[in-house]
Amino acid sequence: MTQRIDFTNCRVVPGRAYNGANGKKIAVEYGGALYMLKFPPSGRNKPTELSYTNSCFSEHVASSIFNLIGVKAHETVLGTFKVGGKEKIVCACKDFTADGKRFFDFCSIKNTILESDSNGTGTELEDILDTIAKQQYVLPEILEKHFWDMFIVDALLGNFDRHNGNWGFLFDENTGETSLAPIYDCGSCLLPQADEKIMNEVLTNEDALHARVYQYPTSAIKQNDRKINYRDFLMHAEYEGCKEALKRIIPRIKMDEINALIDGMPYLSGLQKRFYERYIEARYDLILEPALDLVQNLEQEQVAPTMEM
Secondary structure, rough: OOOOOOOOOOOEEEOOOOOOOOOOEEEEOOOOOOEEEEOOOOOOOOOOHHHHHHHHHHHHHHHHHHHHHHHOEEEEEEEEEEEEOEEEEEEEEEEEOOOOEEEEHHHHHHHHOOOOOOOOOOOHHHHHHHHHHHHHOOOOOHHHHHHHHHHHHHHHHHOOOOOOOOEEEEEEEOOEEEOOOOOOOOOOOOOOOOOHHHHHHHOHHHHHHHHHHHHHHOOOEEEOOEEEHHHHHHHHHHOHHHHHHHHHHHHHHHHHHHHHHHHHOOOOOOOHHHHHHHHHHHHHHHHHHHHHHHHHHHHHHHHHHHHHH
């Protein structure tokens, strides 16, 4: 979307409040729909916010890529908003609860599993999978498929903060039906802390690029109380659901389509576009493709002895 939008004069909608430490947020009406505007954090005197410098860009780019790949995410638009005479680039996120549906995050659902020893915020993988199997809001097989699809795309985009509070369900009180909520809160993807110096370093220094692919960022999900390293985890090929997601998602990832998407986005500098494209390509080449090759080779090895018999 190349159109440049100024949200400054949009009607601010009262009665809507949004949590999260990732910058300020307000609700506005635009084009007859309700949007949440995410503002970039100031970063002043708050070291924790410095890691989200480019979070508005990350939110839009990552959400757009989720949708391009076919894993439904919320609709986002980049635009501007003037605050105190200064123009800020914001990410407008279409409110997927505007039709009256209620949102429940996975954290709250996890708290309903009474026999579980862990609380809702715990991100230990086995606890998450146990909750998925025991919850009664969405068919477990559908929810597990959704979880692993989300995990694979997060691996592609380097998401370090997919916790239990930023994915979940929508409940329609009129019909009593529960559905999966679109993916949202992707501001922790694509190295949002990267300034121009880091971007140039990643583009010109292979060691700097590899450090941000092989070593960090890690997933917020834990295994044996340690945050999962995306590449190490995928190369272990331990979970059938994860292996199936690799086979399902990777064929949908077309780098030429992703690059065209990024190239057409407004407000991004040329450096940012090159950086996002190179970073995503590296994670695809060095994490996802080897993991898929491993899974396919393991399957061929399992078939070979059967054929010999």
